[in-house]
Amino acid sequence: MNDRIEKRIELKAPVARVWRALTDYREFGEWFCVKLEGPFVPGQISRGQITHPGYEHIKWAATVQKMEPERLFSFTWPHPKSIHKADYPADCSNEPTTLVEFRLEKTASGTLLVLTESGFDKLPGDRRLEAFRRNDGGWTEQMKNIEKYVTQKP
Amino acid sequence: MSHKSRSRTVLNRQPRAAVFAALGDEMRLALVAKLCAGQPRSISELTEGSRLTRQAVTKHLRVLEGVGIVRSNHRGRETRFEFDPQPIEGMKQYLDFVSQQWDQALARLKALVEK
Numbered sequence: 013m014n015d016r017i018e019k020r021i022e023l024k025a026p027v028a029r030v031w032r033a034l035t036d037y038r039e040f041g042e043w044f045c046v047k048l049e050g051p052f053v054p055g056q057i058s059r060g061q062i063t064h065p066g067y068e069h070i071k072w073a074a075t076v077q078k079m080e081p082e083r084l085f086s087f088t089w090p091h092p093k094s095i096h097k098a099d100y101p102a103d104c105s106n107e108p109t110t111l112v113e114f115r116l117e118k119t120a121s122g123t124l125l126v127l128t129e130s131g132f133d134k135l136p137g138d139r140r141l142e143a144f145r146r147n148d149g150g151w152t153e154q155m156k157n158i159e160k161y162v163t164q165k166p
Numbered sequence: 167m168s169h170k171s172r173s174r175t176v177l178n179r180q181p182r183a184a185v186f187a188a189l190g191d192e193m194r195l196a197l198v199a200k201l202c203a204g205q206p207r208s209i210s211e212l213t214e215g216s217r218l219t220r221q222a223v224t225k226h227l228r229v230l231e232g233v234g235i236v237r238s239n240h241r242g243r244e245t246r247f248e249f250d251p252q253p254i255e256g257m258k259q260y261l262d263f264v265s266q267q268w269d270q271a272l273a274r275l276k277a278l279v280e281k
Contacts, residue, residue, distance in 0.1 A: 025279035043274040
């Protein structure tokens, strides 16, 4: 089982364009579905309100880490115990966080964007997702994952 | 019953890394494999056919119980242990959920910059 998420996506747009879409707070808000209060500043907390249908009760509060122009944009953000409207915490500032990093690389056809989110192993094991819980998969697959994990990282 | 609910609350707060650490032992993996069949088992049943003593099996079970993937129930004088996949499956599902959210967000980003 991985403790991180990694996504690689090829974008047919110049690096400068992708950088702007990531770091201009209005453009970021457009694709991320969040209404941000102001620009991203390293070391500062970016605040806003999620606009994604069904998640409008979620407040956005991420601490901007690095902004290396056209190379790296990163922030940490909280993962509260529950994201359900009924028990979503009013204040997430003490919740455990993960690190989100966007790395950009110029390619022949545009830009390679590598997104990683790491630090899930530091979250308590009780993140609740009843609304999204599926009944498929199950333990057989989990056993394989555990075996793989313990053989790779004894 | 009260023991069961108490252990669940406390144990589910263990970081996931602790779950993996607990499983990084051949004997404990073997015990989990036995309990995976779904039936609650007594210490005697779990010791049968194993090279380990009853005490050693109990110790390993307590480690697994400590990270919340095994829980114990008392029935009369007997303690029965059963497997609880919830902490592991819960995290896997959470990761899958966050991952899906990123897929959707990145698809919207792609649409925006390639417009």
